[in-house]
Structure formats: C-alpha cells, structure tokens
Amino acid sequence: MEKKRNLSAQRAARFFSVNTNGVAPDDAFEFWRSHFPEVDLAPMPLLDHSHYGAGVIGCEGDDGIGFSETVCAPTKARFTEVDERDMCLALVSGGAIEVTDRGDGRTLFSHASGIALFDAQRARTANSPAGYRAFYISLPRALVHRATGLSSLRGDDPLMRLPDTPLARMIAIDLRAMAQLGPKMDAAASGAAMDSLGLLVRAYLAQCGERFGVNRPMADRSLFAAACRFIDQHRADTRLTVGAVAQALHCSRARLYRLFDRRGVAVAEYIRDVRLNGARQLLRDLSLDIGEVALQSGYEDPSAFTKAFRRRFGMTPRDWRSSLG
Secondary structure (H helix, E strand, O other): OOOOOOHHHOOOOOOEEEEOOOOOHHHHHHHHHOOOOOEEEEEOOOOOHHHOOEEEEEEEOOOOOEEEEEEEOOEEEEEOOOOOOEEEEEEEEEEEEEEEEOOOOEEEEEHHHOOEEEOHHHEEEEEEOOOEEEEEEEEEHHHHHHHHOOOOOOOOOOEEEOOOOHHHHHHHHHHHHHHHHHHHOOHHHHHHHHHHHHHHHHHHHHHHHHHHOOOOOHHHHHHHHHHHHHHHHOOOOOOOOHHHHHHHHOOOHHHHHHHHHOOOOOHHHHHHHHHHHHHHHHHOOOOOOHHHHHHHOOOOOHHHHHHHHHHHHOOOHHHHHHOOO
16 A cells, blocks of 8 residues: 655655655555645545646745644545644635534635635545645644744634735735746755744734733633743753743643643744744754754753654654755
C-alpha cells in the first residue's frame, strides 16, 4: 500500500505546490487523498473519479503561521486526526463548504461569509457538493488566544465569522497575491512574505478580540500572555521547563497547566514549538552549525534536536537549511 503523505510535513523554506495535474485520471483522487491522512476524504456521490481534480499551494513561516490556497472538486471530508495545536483563518473565494459540528449543526461557508476562524477540533465534516476554492492561514492555537484574549470560540460552532474591517480586506488582497506570486519567490522572499502576513494576522486578531470582548478575567489573560512571553524570551535556556515558568510567574504548576489547557494548548508542547520555530530562524544564519543551532534552541543534545525537528517538520534541520537554496 502506498505510504501516506502529509502536507503538514512539507515545511521547507519556500512555497510548495501539490496537484493532480499529470496524475492518471483513475489515480487522481487516491493521489490527493494520500496527502491528507488526518482527514477522511471521499468524492461526492455521482462524481466521475476520472475527472477529479484538486491542488494546493502553500508555505509556512518560521513562526508557525502557514498559508495555503486549495482548489478542490466536489468532496466530502470527515475530520478524524486533526492537529490539536492549530486553528486557522479561512476565506472561501469560490463555491461553498457546508461544515457540521459535533452535534450535527450545519453552517454554510461561502465567499459571502468573509473571513472566519475555524477550529477543526469542533467540526465533524466539511462537504462541498460543487467544489470550492479557499484560502487558509493555519495558526498556532496559543497565538490565537494570546492575540485575541479569547479563551475559546463561542458556543459549539467550529466557525466564528470575523469582522469585515480594512485589515480583513488587506489580508484578503495579500492572500490572493501570495497564491499568484508565492511560487515565483526564492526562500528569502518567501520568508519575508510570510513575516508580513503574520504581522497583519496578529493585528487583525487583536482587533477582533477587542470587538468581540474577551471572555476571561484580566488576571487570567495577563498571566497567559506573560507565560507565553517568558517562554519566547527564554527558549534558548536548556533549563526551561513548566516548573521554571511557573516559578518565574509566581504561580503553581497546576494553575499554569489549567491556564493552557483551557485554551486547548499543552504547555510543554508550546515550549517545544517555540524552540523549534526559533530554530528555523537560526538555520537561516549559515555561520551557525547544527550543534550551535540546537544549543541556542534549548537542546543540549544535537541528536535529540534533530529528532524533534524531524517529527515536527518532516525533515531534518540540515535538509530544511538546504531548502533555502
């Protein structure tokens, strides 16, 4: 049986593209499905498999924010093994997607819906009877909660429609430009484009948090932000642990665990992700060898660093650096 591919592993330093162009018609759907092991995909009824077509263009920034544009023929998707660390902003530019939540409530998501915050953990299915084209910005869950001040989406709906503001429209323009021009960029330009998108997204999320109103006490929000900030600033410290964070913030480890758990984030995973995302920034400095990058990322053992990096990004630090070109 063909080994499952996973687009989340395609995290090189520049834009990637996967599509069914050039794939034998009878193999097109299976080829596409093989790239999404975390989602149970099936063609919609009455669809002729031989005419199935789909494609994605994407890139991931050093901060863990990812961009993609997906074009897909009529397809049913059932969420089975979603990455709990991420949420995403979604913008449908063509067609429509019907999303059902865990209680079988239904929401139609189309171009008229504007930008929405999507939490796949709350979704059961996403079906598109006529096919669709959509942009996605994958976001570390902690980043969403830190920027908005929200501890969770409201109710049980996996989709939260966000305000149509000038920043939202700038993001929409940026997404279209990235889809068109991204594949022509080298690694340095790709990184700059993703950094720019990240700045816009953080500003927009903060704006959304102010408009919706936060749903946690100020002390709770401030402590969470302080914990994230402390981890960011001390990611190179090999002694950085959950206990060290709690001690620095003068709170108990139990309270720190609860603080992150309420937002669907594991604090140890957040520490690891911050270190590994920071490592990608360091790998751009060719004067640093892999051992130095490991140490400055909080890993005393280079082999442990390489294993953690490969698990997270699907390639070794050396291979990621090679993708810089």
